[in-house]
Amino acid sequence: MKTQKRKAMFVILGLFTAIIITLLISLNMGTMRISPVDVFQTLIGNGTDQNQLILFDFRLPRIVIAILIGAAMAISGAILQGVTHNELADPGILGINSGAGFAVVLFLYLTQNSPVSAVFVLPLTALAGAVLAAFLIYSISWKNGVTPIRLILVGIGINAAFSALIIVFQLRMDPDNFTQATIWLSGNIASTNWSYTLALLPWILILVPFTLYKASTLDALNLGDETAQGLGAAVEKERMILLLAAVALAGASVAVGGAIAFLGLVTPHLARKLVGVGHRYSLPTTALLGALLLIVADTIGRNILSPSEIPVGLVVSLIGGSYFVYLLMKS
Template identity: 85%
Template sequence: MTSHSKKDRLIMAGLFIAIIATLLISLNMGTMRVTPAEVFQTLIGNGSEQNQLILFDFRLPRMIIALLIGAGMGISGAILQSVTHNELADPGILGINSGAGFAVVLFIYLTHNNPVSTVFVLPLTALVGAVLAAVLIYSISWKNGVTPIRLILVGIGINAAFSALIIVFQLRMDPDNFTQATIWLSGNISGTDWSYTLALLPWILILLPFTIYKASTLDALNLGDETAQGLGAAVEKERMLLLLAAVALAGASVSVGGAIAFLGLVTPHLARKLVGVRHRHSLITTALLGALLLLAADTIGRNILSPSEIPVGLVVSLLGGGYFVYLLMKS
């Protein structure tokens, strides 16, 4: 094992330990404080009914969802940055998030906030919107193949179009529906439970290993289409498969957590700074960073103005927006 590989593994181990530490801190914090001793007693089955309710029904599912969404959005951004050869690409900029957001806003507008249908259908609606946006982007970009620059330019245009449609339908909503749509669009994982976790988990468990398996293909695509073809990669086929994986990861994540911006942009950059550009290690690091950042952002959002909450998407936007400005100034 080379010293570089040892360093990468130490970084990944450090991120994993940081996630565990943040989980333990987050379990203690909230409107109802639970001491570390009470957390331990509850986790081994000896806690009070109140603490069991707080930890197992409210905090743990929300934290696991934050970890899954963070990893999914981070990996989605890493894929998009590689296949488009653009370090500023992410699901939000390319229109995938806005496609999901438009589908949700349209659904809320048409159903007039029917609580029963919203709980069960909203995640599927967001996923359909994300897939629709991706199909539009890919089909409009196609001209004897798809070039990275055309893909990202069309994605920016689709993003602008869906964002405009979202505003049009929001302006036609009644105040209650407008508030619901605004909270969802800002990125929010409050009110989630184990059913949301189980709905999101299969997507992450299947697509994250698939993406890591395709790490060498992403390395080849990162070198440019001609070089990738010279190395034996079926460029168009691989690009389409990887784009589908990115869309599915982003769509599934957005369907549960709303349109959380900047996460898919920031985490691949940070991962490359920590472990370099080779995807086998950078993808794992990106997933760990995304999980850690979203969990930390949710912990901050839950506690900084307690008992009120700040939607996690706003906290991520504050952190990611600052880093985005830093990137623009450096590049």
């Protein structure tokens, strides 16, 4: 046990260090490169007005959003895989992302000609769509209980249905809003600012610590319903609470960053390989892996075809899809 704890602490410290290093590299890179010395001078308040504008108004909020979304989507995937006993469970595959995306696109369609400020409304709208998708998936999957394969198949169907509805409403938008919605749905954090950070931050500060607090409950649920009940867990109640937390994390993330796929699928797998299956250590490891992966993907997307950008969701899909194929080939 002490060896596992020591290993987990070493991995968590290493990931945290990697995030800090990647953050500093990302601040330096972009269409207008800023030397590490100038980055440091700007961060302590001695930089030029131009460097302060680039770092504090454009790059830093984008990096903070990447950290928050990466951690939230990763933990959402870990919860879903834990409560469904299914290593293929993921907010994107199960249709939760598309449900949240549909709610957001519908909101944008209905308010495209009105001066409604959507920054703080979008997370609630996305949560409503994610909850609707989760309710449909769970209720349709129920047949004397929920089996993993039925949950996955129903989730794929719900995902396809919401994706079709998204396209229907996109086609009814004017060209500018259509293009904006298409870029956003591919997973894009290029237009974020501190307002979006403030809108997302409360969800992360409440739900991520709550999930870490429920780590022992997730461990019990992993042992099976009968064993969990024998250990004193209220199985159905705890499952619904954790599912709601996963849906809320995914919905809030989709509202700000669009439908970023595979992040919630890949990171729990990697975390379990690094620190084992116990959620006490795998959950914080998963969160840090999600944050690191999204920062790296965003840095690649911003710079590989500079001055043009690749949406971060496409880069994550390329990385996550490759790992997904690797898992299928291995098993």
